Each structure stands twice: as C-alpha cells, then as structure tokens.
Amino acid sequence: xxxxxxxxxxxxxxxxxxxxxxxxxxxxxxxxxxxxxxxxxxxxxxxxxxxxxxxxxxxxxxxxxxxxxxxxxxxxxxxxxx
Amino acid sequence: xxxxxxxxxxxxxxxxxxxxxxxxxxxxxxxxxxxxxxxxxxxxxxxxxxxxxxxxxxxxxxxxxxxxxxxxxxxxxxxxxxxxxxxxxxxxxxxxxxxxxxxxxxxxxxxxxxxxxxxxxxxxxxxxxxxxxxxxxxxxxxxxxxxxxxxxxxxxxxxxxxxxxxxxxxxxxxxxxxxxxxxxxxxxxxxxxxxxxxxxxxxxxxxxxxxxxxxxxxxxxxxxxxxxxxxxxxxxxxxxxxxxxxxx
Numbered sequence: 001x002x003x004x005x006x007x008x009x010x011x012x013x014x015x016x017x018x019x020x021x022x023x024x025x026x027x028x029x030x031x032x033x034x035x036x037x038x039x040x041x042x043x044x045x046x047x048x049x050x051x052x053x054x055x056x057x058x059x060x061x062x063x064x065x066x067x068x069x070x071x072x073x074x075x076x077x078x079x080x081x082x
Numbered sequence: 083x084x085x086x087x088x089x090x091x092x093x094x095x096x097x098x099x100x101x102x103x104x105x106x107x108x109x110x111x112x113x114x115x116x117x118x119x120x121x122x123x124x125x126x127x128x129x130x131x132x133x134x135x136x137x138x139x140x141x142x143x144x145x146x147x148x149x150x151x152x153x154x155x156x157x158x159x160x161x162x163x164x165x166x167x168x169x170x171x172x173x174x175x176x177x178x179x180x181x182x183x184x185x186x187x188x189x190x191x192x193x194x195x196x197x198x199x200x201x202x203x204x205x206x207x208x209x210x211x212x213x214x215x216x217x218x219x220x221x222x223x224x225x226x227x228x229x230x231x232x233x234x235x236x237x238x239x240x241x242x243x244x245x246x247x248x249x250x251x252x253x254x255x256x257x258x259x260x261x262x263x264x265x266x267x268x269x270x271x272x273x274x275x276x277x278x279x280x281x282x283x284x285x286x287x288x289x290x291x292x293x294x295x296x297x298x299x300x301x302x303x304x305x306x307x308x309x310x311x312x313x314x315x316x317x318x319x320x321x322x323x324x325x326x327x328x329x330x
Contacts, residue, residue, distance in 0.1 A: 049215035
C-alpha cells in the first residue's frame with residue numbers, strides 16, 4: 001500500500017512538473033487533464049473516493065474545457081496566430 | 083482601494099491565517115497514527131443518522147452550514163463570470179453558428195453512446211450520495227459535463243437544443259432556494275438552521291438518513307445548472323458572439 005502511494009505521489013509530482021513546464025496554454029489544458037486523472041487515482045488510493053470523484057469531474061473535465069474555450073476566445077478576438 | 087490598502091488587508095489576513103494555522107498544525111495527531119478523535123465522533127454521528135457514507139453525512143448534515151456557504155460562493159462566482167462574459171457593446175449575436183468541423187466517426191459514436199450513460203451515472207451519484215461515494219456536487223458536475231458530450235458528438239446547435247439556458251438559470255435558483263427551504267424547515271421544527279429533522283429510516287435504504295438525500299438533490303440541481311450556465315457563457319462568447327471591430 002505504501003509502495004502504491006509512493007509510486008502515485010511520484011507520478012503526480014512528475015505530472016505537475018510537466019503541466020508547469022508546458023508553455024503553450026492549449027497544450028497545458030491537455031496536460032492539466034491528464035494530471036487531474038493522476039491526482040484522482042492518488043486520492044482513491046488514499047481512501048478518499050468522494051474527493052477523487054470531484055477531482056476527476058472538475059479537474060480533468062470542466063477546468064481544461066474552460067481553459068481551452070478562454071484561450072480560443074482570446075486568440076480569435078486579438079487575431080493571434082492559430 | 084489603493085495599492086497600499088490592498089497590501090495592508092492582505093498582510094493582516096495572511097498574518098492571522100499563518101498564526102492560527104501554524105498553532106493548529108502542531109496539535110494535529112501524527113500522520114498514519116491510530117488516534118483519530120474527529121473520525122470517532124463524526125462516524126458515530128453519521129451512523130446515528132443512518133448514513134453509511136460519512137463524508138456526505140458531514141457535508142450535508144453535520145456541517146450543512148459550510149456546504150450552504152460553499153453553494154452561495156458557487157452561485158456568486160457563476161453570476162460574476164456570466165456578467166463578465168455577457169456580450170459587450172461592440173459585439174453582436176451571430177446569425178449562423180459555425181458547425182462542427184471534420185470529426186472522426188468513432189468520436190461521434192462514443193459521444194452519442196456515452197451521453198445517456200453519463201446522464202444516468204450523474205443522477206445515480208446525486209441520489210445515492212448518502213450510501214456510496216459521491217453526492218450532489220460530484221453528480222451535478224457529471225450531469226453538466228455529460229450534457230456537453232452532445233457538443234463533442236454533434237454540434238453547437240445540437241447542444242443548444244438540448245440546453246434551454248433559461249431553464250438552467252431557473253435550476254440554479256431552485257437548487258439554492260431548496261437548500262434555504264430545508265434550512266428554514268429545520269428552524270421551524272425548532273431544531274436549528276439545516277438541522278436533520280426528518281425520520282432517518284432504515285440503514286442503507288435509498289430513502290433514509292433524513293434530510294441528507296434532499297439536501298444532496300438540491301445541491302445537485304444547483305451545481306449541474308451552475309456549471310451548464312458557466313460553460314454556456316464561455317461557449318457563447320467563443321462561438322455565437324462576433325466582435326464587430328474584431329479581425330475575424
């Protein structure tokens with residue numbers, strides 16, 4: 001159990017670093033969604049299924065979708081390159 | 083508020099938080115230990131009220147006032163976001179909403195198959211909150227995201243037909259109003275705001291745990307409607323509103 005938690009913690013740390021080091025916001029929305037799934041598996045392993053459910057629904061679906069839509073709107077209004 | 087005043091307010095808040103949190107952290111039981119005073123008292127209270135899922139019992143019964151506050155925050159933030167995303171003076175509603183671009187048939191099929199499944203799953207998570215992991219918040223978000231599969235699988239017009247926005251605005255008000263009504267019912271019964279006043283029934287039954295399922299359903303309606311309205315604000319801004327002096 002301890003080993004599982006340690007492996008998941010390492011995965012979450014790696015995922016978080018990848019999200020931070022992704023510079024393009026559009027790509028960042030995708031890495032953020034993957035990171036959200038990793039985090040929810042960690043919550044599940046730590047016996048917090050309620051929190052895991054919230055995390056997977058909000059962190060890996062709603063927030064990346066909102067980021068993507070916001071980025072699209074900003075780019076189309078400022079006429080930036082796609 | 084000037085810059086200095088903002089920093090002073092921020093500084094006072096941070097100092098108090100660090101002081102209180104810092105002194106509390108040293109009194110916490112060690113991680114992974116066997117002594118859990120809060121667990122012992124809260125599990126006892128949950129079992130007394132016939133709620134197998136202790137987390138939901140805490141959210142919707144023992145600490146109902148906290149959840150009430152959180153839902154008020156959600157309502158306020160959705161209102162704030164919608165106010166910011168409303169069409170500006172130089173923006174107009176598009177006559178024709180752009181259709182979906184090229185899409186893999188597999189994606190389309192997966193969307194249409196998963197749409198009803200995720201809606202049923204969301205409703206299931208909402209009504210079984212007091213028995214299994216989940217509850218109004220989680221189920222509400224699943225319902226709202228599930229609805230948007232019709233945008234992934236079909237097109238924006240398809241989502242619009244499935245989503246008469248006005249009804250979701252009503253839903254937000256009904257959900258929040260339901261929670262307030264539950265709270266006032268507790269006061270009228272003489273037990274206090276949001277107290278669990280209904281009979282708790284049989285352990286493990288769908289209709290049990292008193293007001294917990296009702297509270298959960300009200301929150302589910304409010305969260306699902308709130309997320310739909312919020313995402314609609316973003317989608318409309320992106321797809322349905324064109325800037326007059328933009329470079330589109």
